[in-house]
Amino acid sequence: MGRAEVGSTKHLANQMKSKGLQRLRWWCEICSKQCRDANGFKCHVQSESHVRQMQVVGENPQKYIQGFSTDFQRDFISLLRTAHGEKWVGANRFYNEYIRDKEHVHMNATKWSSLTEFVKHLGREGIVNAKEDEKDGLMIAWRDTSAAAIKRREEIREQELAEARSGAGEDKMLKKMAQRAREEAEAKARMAEARKAAQKQSESPPADDKASGTPAEEKDAPEAEAAPVKLSFGLKAKALPPNKAGLGQMKKQSVFKRAREESGEKSVKKVKL
Structure with a gap:
C-alpha cells in the first residue's frame, strides 16, 4: 500500500494520529518516520524505500x-x-x-x-x-565563550577583588580603632584605681613612728606657733586684787566706820546710863 498523498484526507488523518511523542523504538532516523506500533515498524523496515536507504548508509x-x-x-x-x-x-x-x-x-x-x-x-x-x-x-x-562574555567575566572578577581588598582595609581600620578604644579604657581604669587608692591612704591614720616613739603626724608637722590673744567683750566682772575691797565688802562696812579707819581714830564705845 503506497503512502498517502500530501494534502489528502488520509495524509491529514495520519498527521493527526502521529501528533505528539511516540515510542522511540518505533522511530526510523534514516527515513525520518515514526511508526505507531511494532507491526507498523516491522512493515516499514521491510519496505523497499527503507532497504534502499540502508544500503546507502552501509557504504559509509x-x-x-x-x-x-x-x-x-x-x-x-x-x-x-x-x-x-x-x-x-x-x-x-x-x-x-x-x-x-x-x-x-x-x-x-x-x-x-x-x-x-x-x-x-x-x-x-x-x-x-x-x-x-x-x-x-x-x-x-x-x-558563554564569546569575547564579550570573557571580558565581562574579567571585569566582574576585578570588581569582586577590589571589593574584597576594600573590605579587608575597612576591617583592619576597625580593628585598630577597637584596639585604641580598648587601650584608652584600660588607661582610664588604671587612673581611677590609683585615685581611689590615694584617697583611701589619705583617709586612714598613718602608723606611729616606732623608732622615735612619736606619731608620724607630730614628726612631720611643723612647730606650733604661739596662740593668738583672744579679746572678750563679755559682761563678766574681772577678779579684784586681795588688797582692794570689792563691792560686797563695801556693803558690809558702814560709811562712818570706813572713814574712821582711814583717819586712824579709834572708836569710843558708848555706854548707856
Missing part, C-alpha cells in the same frame, strides 16, 4: 553517524542557550524539553549511548558546565 556508516551527532549537539546547545542561558537546569528535565519537537534528532542515531555520556562529553569540551546535585541529579548550564 561513520559519515552518517557523525552527521547525526553534530546535528544533535547543535540543536541541543542552541535550545539550552536560548531557553535557560547560563542558569543551572537538570539534564533529564532539559532533555524532555528538547524532545518535544517531533523533528528533533534522536539520541539513538548518534555516537553517544546515554544522556550522561553526552553531558560528560560537553563538560570535557568546555561547552557547558556540569555538576552533580543530590536533589536534582546531573545539572548543566551553558557556558
